[in-house]
Amino acid sequence: MDGIYQHFRPEEASVIDSLNEAIVRAKDEYRPILTHFLNPRQHFIADVLIGRFDDVKLKTFGGFLGSERKRILFYPEYYEPQDNDFSMSLLEINYPVKFAKLEHRTILGTLANCGLERDVIGDIITDGTKWQFFCEKEIEPYLLENIDKVGKVKVKLGEIPLQNAVSPIEEWDHATVILSSLRCDVLISSVYNLSRKHVKDLLQTNKVSLNWMIFSKADFEIRVHDVLSVRGYGRVRMDELTGVSKKGKFIAKVSVLKKLR
Numbered sequence: 317m318d319g320i321y322q323h324f325r326p327e328e329a330s331v332i333d334s335l336n337e338a339i340v341r342a343k344d345e346y347r348p349i350l351t352h353f354l355n356p357r358q359h360f361i362a363d364v365l366i367g368r369f370d371d372v373k374l375k376t377f378g379g380f381l382g383s384e385r386k387r388i389l390f391y392p393e394y395y396e397p398q399d400n401d402f403s404m405s406l407l408e409i410n411y412p413v414k415f416a417k418l419e420h421r422t423i424l425g426t427l428a429n430c431g432l433e434r435d436v437i438g439d440i441i442t443d444g445t446k447w448q449f450f451c452e453k454e455i456e457p458y459l460l461e462n463i464d465k466v467g468k469v470k471v472k473l474g475e476i477p478l479q480n481a482v483s484p485i486e487e488w489d490h491a492t493v494i495l496s497s498l499r500c501d502v503l504i505s506s507v508y509n510l511s512r513k514h515v516k517d518l519l520q521t522n523k524v525s526l527n528w529m530i531f532s533k534a535d536f537e538i539r540v541h542d543v544l545s546v547r548g549y550g551r552v553r554m555d556e557l558t559g560v561s562k563k564g565k566f567i568a569k570v571s572v573l574k575k576l577r
């Protein structure tokens with residue numbers, strides 16, 4: 317097990333330990349073990365870890381095709397997973413559409429202010445009008461009883477079938493960028509056409525996350541599969557390093573998700 321840590325960043329050790337413990341439980345107790353909602357980076361770690369076990373498998377489900385945050389079910393070979401094993405609900409936010417506007421960050425802030433951890437909430441999605449979010453089924457009654465406002469907007473939550481999830485309007489764009497280095501600030505500056513000073517300000521005011529964790533090191537080297545979230549701008553994912561130019565610059569393929577306006 318010790319050798320696995322060298323392939324990941326030190327701050328990811330607790331995630332590795334937690335996921336490995338869940339896999340071992342599925343193996344030793346010979347039954348399925350369900351995680352909370354996990355982000356794509358945590359899923360990547362789980363995929364690496366599960367490769368070390370011959371008799372435990374995993375399945376992921378986030379409520380709809382293309383979901384970002386998903387729960388993982390680790391299970392022994394005999395078991396056949398079903399969607400209801402993932403124990404999740406889809407809640408729709410009913411609000412006066414003609415007179416009010418909701419935003420992702422306001423909805424997430426409302427949920428956080430209820431004393432909930434982020435990992436019990438799945439994707440928050442919209443088609444531009446309707447807003448919905450996934451949650452662990454166990455906390456649904458608490459949410460229905462306690463949330464009647466999002467920001468200053470009066471709302472009423474209602475459970476709807478998972479198959480009634482809207483088709484999110486977010487779409488990733490793909491691009492090739494030329495980078496003088498693989499530093500975090502260089503990548504953000506290049507993708508969003510921002511000055512290095514402005515990027516530094518964003519980092520120092522906790523407006524940048526690396527792999528879903530607040531991050532402030534401008535000179536940190538970005539790796540393939542890393543995801544940077546920049547508040548007010550969107551996200552960029554490093555997909556592939558394809559080579560080095562004649563001038564010694566890195567050629568990288570990235571995916572960019574722009575902030576909804």
